[in-house]
Amino acid sequence: MAGGSDRMRRVLAACAAAPPLVALAINVAILIPGAAGGTPPFWRGGPLTLSEAAALHDQGELVRLIAAGSDPNARYALRPGVLAARSLTPLEAAVGARRAEVVDLLMLHGATMDANNWTRLHCLAIQTGASDMVETVDRYRPNAAGASCEGVATPF
Amino acid sequence: MISAVPAPRLFAYASAAILAASLAYGLLHMPLQFHDALDEMMAAQRSPSLRASFTSTFGETSYFRLLRITETKFFFDVSGGHYFASYKAFHIAVVAAAFVLLTGYLRVATGIDLAAALFALAVFTGLHTLVPIVKEAYPVNHYLQIMVFSLAAAHVARSRGGWWIDAAAIVMYIAGSLLLESGVLIWVVIAASRLLGRRGVSDRAIALMTLLLAGYLFVRFVWLLPNLRAMGNASGYFFERLEVAQIRERFGPGLTRFNVYNVLASIASVLFSEPRAGVFLFAKAWSMGDVPPRMWISIASSAITTALIGVAVWRRWVNRTMDDGSTDLALFMAVLCANAVASYAYTKDDIISVAGAFYAVAAFWAVRDLLSRPHRVVASVVLGAALLIAGSGWSIRTVGVNYLLRTQAFAIRNDWAWVPDEMQRHGTWPTEPSTQRFVIGLRDSALAMPVVNPWFVPRWMDRVFDVDYF
Numbered sequence: 001m002a003g004g005s006d007r008m009r010r011v012l013a014a015c016a017a018a019p020p021l022v023a024l025a026i027n028v029a030i031l032i033p034g035a036a037g038g039t040p041p042f043w044r045g046g047p048l049t050l051s052e053a054a055a056l057h058d059q060g061e062l063v064r065l066i067a068a069g070s071d072p073n074a075r076y077a078l079r080p081g082v083l084a085a086r087s088l089t090p091l092e093a094a095v096g097a098r099r100a101e102v103v104d105l106l107m108l109h110g111a112t113m114d115a116n117n118w119t120r121l122h123c124l125a126i127q128t129g130a131s132d133m134v135e136t137v138d139r140y141r142p143n144a145a146g147a148s149c150e151g152v153a154t155p156f
Numbered sequence: 157m158i159s160a161v162p163a164p165r166l167f168a169y170a171s172a173a174i175l176a177a178s179l180a181y182g183l184l185h186m187p188l189q190f191h192d193a194l195d196e197m198m199a200a201q202r203s204p205s206l207r208a209s210f211t212s213t214f215g216e217t218s219y220f221r222l223l224r225i226t227e228t229k230f231f232f233d234v235s236g237g238h239y240f241a242s243y244k245a246f247h248i249a250v251v252a253a254a255f256v257l258l259t260g261y262l263r264v265a266t267g268i269d270l271a272a273a274l275f276a277l278a279v280f281t282g283l284h285t286l287v288p289i290v291k292e293a294y295p296v297n298h299y300l301q302i303m304v305f306s307l308a309a310a311h312v313a314r315s316r317g318g319w320w321i322d323a324a325a326i327v328m329y330i331a332g333s334l335l336l337e338s339g340v341l342i343w344v345v346i347a348a349s350r351l352l353g354r355r356g357v358s359d360r361a362i363a364l365m366t367l368l369l370a371g372y373l374f375v376r377f378v379w380l381l382p383n384l385r386a387m388g389n390a391s392g393y394f395f396e397r398l399e400v401a402q403i404r405e406r407f408g409p410g411l412t413r414f415n416v417y418n419v420l421a422s423i424a425s426v427l428f429s430e431p432r433a434g435v436f437l438f439a440k441a442w443s444m445g446d447v448p449p450r451m452w453i454s455i456a457s458s459a460i461t462t463a464l465i466g467v468a469v470w471r472r473w474v475n476r477t478m479d480d481g482s483t484d485l486a487l488f489m490a491v492l493c494a495n496a497v498a499s500y501a502y503t504k505d506d507i508i509s510v511a512g513a514f515y516a517v518a519a520f521w522a523v524r525d526l527l528s529r530p531h532r533v534v535a536s537v538v539l540g541a542a543l544l545i546a547g548s549g550w551s552i553r554t555v556g557v558n559y560l561l562r563t564q565a566f567a568i569r570n571d572w573a574w575v576p577d578e579m580q581r582h583g584t585w586p587t588e589p590s591t592q593r594f595v596i597g598l599r600d601s602a603l604a605m606p607v608v609n610p611w612f613v614p615r616w617m618d619r620v621f622d623v624d625y626f
Contacts, residue, residue: 005530013271013527015540019547020274023554024171027178030558034181042558043185045608056611060569064603082611108577 049076051093054102055083062090062102063109072111085155091117092155095124100136107140115145123149127156164270168262171274172255175281175554179290180248182561186291187602188240190571193295194595197239198586199225200232201594220376223334224298231296240601243295250300251290255280257307258513261314262520263480268527275547276520279461282553284429284454284622285512288505290557291564298336299506305332306510309342310487310517313349314480315356322361329365333372338498341491341510343369348490352483390626391502392434393417395443397626415500422496422503426511429458433626434503448619450556457549460542464522465515471525481521488518556621563624565607572602 030040050070053062055078066072077087083096091111094102107113113121118141125133126149141147188197203209209229210222235242258280264273280286289300305328312321312328325346332339343365346357388400393414398406407414421434430438438455441447465485472482488511495511526539575595579585586592 008531008533008536009268009527012531012536012540012543013268015543016523016527016547017271017274019544019551020171020278020554023278023551024174024274026555027174027558031174031177031181040181042562042613043608045606045612048609053609056609058566058570058609059573060566060603060607061609063573067600067603105573 049078050074050090051076051088052078052082054090054099054106055088055093055097057097057099057102059102059105062105066109072106072109083156088155089117091121092124095121095128095133095137096156098128098130098133100130100132103133103136103140113137113140113142113145115142118142118145119147119149119152120154122147123152124154124156127154162265164267164273165264168259168264168270168273168277169256171277172259173252175277176252176255178558179251179281179561182558182565183244183248183251183290185605185607186561186565187568187572187605187607188243188295188598189293189568190575190602193293194598195584196225196228196294197232197598198591198595200229201591202588203229206230206233219337220372220380221298221334221336223331224336227296227335228294239295239598243293246296247293247300250297250304253304254300254307254513257304257311258516261307261310261517268524271527272520272524275523275543275550276516278547278550278554279519280513280516281557282457282550283426283512283515284432284553285426285505285509285515287557287560287622289509291561292506297506299338299509302332302336302338302341303509303513305329305339305342306345306491307513309345310349310514313346313354313356317356317358321356322358325357325361326365326368329368333368337376338495338507338510340369340372340498341494344491344494345487348487348494349483352486353478354483389502389504391418391504392421392431392436392626394431395436395440397433397435411500418499418501418503419496422499422508422511423492425503425505426492426495426508426515427458427462429454431503433505435625437625450620450622453549453552453620454622457546457553460546461515461519461522461550464526464542464546465518468518468522468525481525484514484517484521488514552620553622559613559617559621560624562608562613563610565605566610567624569602569605569607572599575599 030042033040034043048056048058048061048065050062050065050072052058053065070076072090075087075089076093078085078093083093085092085096088096090106091103091113094100094106118137121137122134122141122145125137199212200209203212206226206229210226213219213225214222231242231246232239255277259273259277262269262273262276264270289297289303309325309328312325315321329339329342329346332342346365347362350357350359350362388403390397390399391403392398393403394417403414418434421431425431430436438447438451441451465488468481469485469489471477472485491514492511495508499507523543526543531539576585576592576599579595586595
């Protein structure tokens with residue numbers, strides 16, 4: 001009886017200890033690549049283009065890329081799955097992803113809206129259906145820009 | 157004399173070291189915080205001396221956290237311009253101290269102890285009260301230091317005593333109370349331990365600490381009363397989060413049912429992981445028809461563990477067992493109540509972090525008790541399933557802390573993207589060129605740090621691992 005009871009206790013101890021041991025093993029799996037100079041799980045990503053950073057709310061990366069020389073008005077490639085387009089300008093990406101504050105950040109860091117691209121962005125903002133996005137784009141409306149979306153091609 | 161240390165204890169320390177190192181890895185990949193930290197660092201830069209920092213806020217705010225400002229200044233001065241290294245090294249050292257103190261407190265000697273200690277370490281790491289005090293730093297986390305002081309206080313209270321133990325207890329209490337209001341919990345740990353029969357700290361030292369406590373309460377609640385009245389913070393109330401103005405409008409001044417709610421909500425939060433910061437998130441999610449797995453995981457792991465603690469308390473009460481376990485369980489209840497009362501003004505997960513640490517100690521005794529006595533086959537199956545479910549839940553929560561640290565790193569780096577424009581807009585941009593250069597330097601360091609965009613993280617993690625709710 002005592003042997004059976006001991007065995008049962010050992011099983012219970014295993015039930016208590018096994019899940020934390022698995023958690024420890026996962027933490028070791030995080031630490032070993034980190035200590036070896038690699039990138040562990042949870043911390044793996046990849047380089048972003050300026051338009052991807054704009055679409056993915058990566059404000060820190062966006063400012064870093066511009067400071068490193070990326071043109072905030074140029075067109076950049078997008079990975080599949082970020083937005084339904086292969087390439088966009090950072091402003092188009094921000095508007096398409098409904099990131100109103102990223103539009104503000106881009107404007108602070110050298111992005112420009114002239115009469116042509118403002119109308120395009122304004123129509124894209126309307127297309128997203130997000131009122132804050134439309135309000136944000138409208139704040140940067142140049143004097144000469146027309147607000148009609150008739151015949152205006154948007155990226156999506 | 158490594159050979160004198162039991163192997164299970166060494167294994168427990170090694171496990172604690174792995175968990176602490178994992179948190180340290182996350183901290184080293186997270187920029188220095190912007191919100192609630194930059195102002196402190198700018199003040200440290202402007203301050204001419206530690207003494208000036210110590211006296212800078214006395215009587216001017218509702219807070220009485222003189223050492224907090226001084227500490228920020230100290231690590232600023234010793235950094236030699238390497239601010240990240242200085243503040244992070246201290247933060248990591250305090251995290252490591254918390255794990256060492258907790259593991260040492262459990263006094264692991266046998267295999268059964270080790271199994272219970274592994275469970276307790278998962279509880280300690282995975283509980284939602286630890287995460288905020290690890291991932292946030294202003295630029296050092298004072299709640300974390302209070303937790304470390306409280307665990308150290310439990311150690312000294314259990315020691316054989318001596319003049320240096322008394323001195324350590326008094327110094328820890330003074331330091332803790334000048335760091336943060338929660339420092340009073342250090343006194344609670346020592347006084348409650350004495351009432352429970354632990355004589356490590358002498359009665360004379362406890363009397364002196366009680367006098368110091370009275371003095372502290374006088375300064376805080378009488379001298380600084382005019383400032384105190386203006387104090388407030390957003391907090392949860394059942395299913396909503398209320399801003400300071402809303403709280404005042406709805407409940408009026410003085411002690412109200414809102415304060416009673418905060419105390420009860422804080423107790424429930426430690427025991428059941430709900431509500432969080434005062435808001436019943438599970439019920440809210442349930443009413444909206446989508447309860448993510450992370451909520452089930454939190455509630456199930458906490459509810460089962462609390463039930464096991466309840467059984468341990470009940471059995472010891474019925475059997476009149478008086479040993480270290482009974483004392484620690486009673487100490488947990490005392491700390492839980494005191495910590496909840498300290499949350500009377502508003503509820504936050506970090507405020508109740510001391511109770512969270514002692515909850516892990518209580519979990520250790522609950523599991524140890526359960527593993528130490530024989531059970532019938534059916535009971536064993538039920539208990540084994542309960543331990544597996546709860547242990548798995550805590551383990552998922554433990555692993556999820558890495559995910560939360562990564563998320564926090566992304567959020568902090570984004571905050572820095574708005575410097576200096578946002579500060580200029582709010583009128584907080586410094587006028588001194590040296591401070592401007594200092595802030596820009598911090599921003600550039602933060603932006604240069606590679607941080608993973610959440611887009612690269614599988615979507616299921618959002619639903620399984622805990623998230624930052626507020």
